[in-house]
Amino acid sequence: MPDYPVRMGHLSTEYTGFPADVIPLQYQALLLTDERRMQAFADAIAQAVQPGMRVLDLGAGTGVLSYFAARAGGVVTAIECEPRVFATARSALRAATGDTVRILHADARDYLPDEPIDLVLCEMLHVGLLRERQVEVIGAFKRRYLHHMGGPLPRFLPEATVQAVQPVEQDFTYMGYTVPAPVFQLPESRQPRTVEAAPPQVFQQFFYSSPLPSRCGADLVFVAERPAVVNAVRLITKNLLTLTYDPAGSVDWTMNYLVVPVNEPVEVLPGDEVRVRFDYAPGDEIPVLTDGLRISVPAHAH
Numbered sequence: 001m002p003d004y005p006v007r008m009g010h011l012s013t014e015y016t017g018f019p020a021d022v023i024p025l026q027y028q029a030l031l032l033t034d035e036r037r038m039q040a041f042a043d044a045i046a047q048a049v050q051p052g053m054r055v056l057d058l059g060a061g062t063g064v065l066s067y068f069a070a071r072a073g074g075v076v077t078a079i080e081c082e083p084r085v086f087a088t089a090r091s092a093l094r095a096a097t098g099d100t101v102r103i104l105h106a107d108a109r110d111y112l113p114d115e116p117i118d119l120v121l122c123e124m125l126h127v128g129l130l131r132e133r134q135v136e137v138i139g140a141f142k143r144r145y146l147h148h149m150g151g152p153l154p155r156f157l158p159e160a161t162v163q164a165v166q167p168v169e170q171d172f173t174y175m176g177y178t179v180p181a182p183v184f185q186l187p188e189s190r191q192p193r194t195v196e197a198a199p200p201q202v203f204q205q206f207f208y209s210s211p212l213p214s215r216c217g218a219d220l221v222f223v224a225e226r227p228a229v230v231n232a233v234r235l236i237t238k239n240l241l242t243l244t245y246d247p248a249g250s251v252d253w254t255m256n257y258l259v260v261p262v263n264e265p266v267e268v269l270p271g272d273e274v275r276v277r278f279d280y281a282p283g284d285e286i287p288v289l290t291d292g293l294r295i296s297v298p299a300h301a302h
Contacts, residue, residue, distance in 0.1 A: 180232075
């Protein structure tokens with residue numbers, strides 16, 4: 001399997017046919033080769049975890065985030081439900097950390113710790129907050145935790161998510177064969193197939209410690225900067241993994257861009273307004289976004 005799937009966030013769920021919260025070992029392992037993702041989480045965890053801090057890793061996968069937290073001095077409990085992934089993570093964590101990390105075969109969707117936690121790690125992320133259960137799992141955990149433990153809530157990593165969208169003209173033709181289908185792009189790479197009709201605009205931002213969104217929606221008007229046939233939009237999801245205070249800033253991870261086609265392309269000229277509308281729930285499949293995606297040029301734009 002080519003290397004690029006691992007660069008799609010938790011891309012594996014897009015191609016395996018497995019439920020979004022059951023990711024087989026071979027795809028979990030592929031995520032370890034994504035150096036950009038790995039370095040961002042390693043840096044963020046090193047910043048956030050202090051020696052003796054109680055850390056809970058919800059949906060631990062291969063256990064690498066738990067390993068980073070234990071390396072920083074955290075007292076870590078890791079939760080993983082997929083049997084083969086759990087067994088592999090348990091073996092790898094024991095080899096790397098001894099008994100420092102306690103790993104439990106349990107479901108992150110209903111697990112509740114026995115004692116208060118300082119930091120929760122949860123990486124069930126997909127660009128656009130599609131497909132995977134990050135918002136659902138953290139939201140349910142917060143409700144259980146407050147009910148049984150009271151406040152305050154622990155810190156979360158990622159701490160926040162910012163989402164943006166932009167109208168684009170995408171070349172979906174490959175060796176003469178046209179397939180308008182969703183595609184992923186590396187943020188750091190040049191994209192010769194993409195014409196950016198207008199700059200991106202933020203449509204959603206939130207902290208995981210705050211009330212979580214029940215919808216991911218946009219109704220935005222862009223001003224075209226160049227001639228284009230807008231036949232797609234590009235979703236951009238930036239995760240603020242941890243905030244830093246000295247110096248002030250954050251450790252960020254921008255996921256692979258997701259370009260999705262629209263059903264009815266529109267032609268725009270410089271200065272034209274382009275309206276982009278969509279609405280879906282966190283965790284929805286990509287077709288829910290594409291089926292409800294609408295692009296239009298207001299009548300007065302010309």
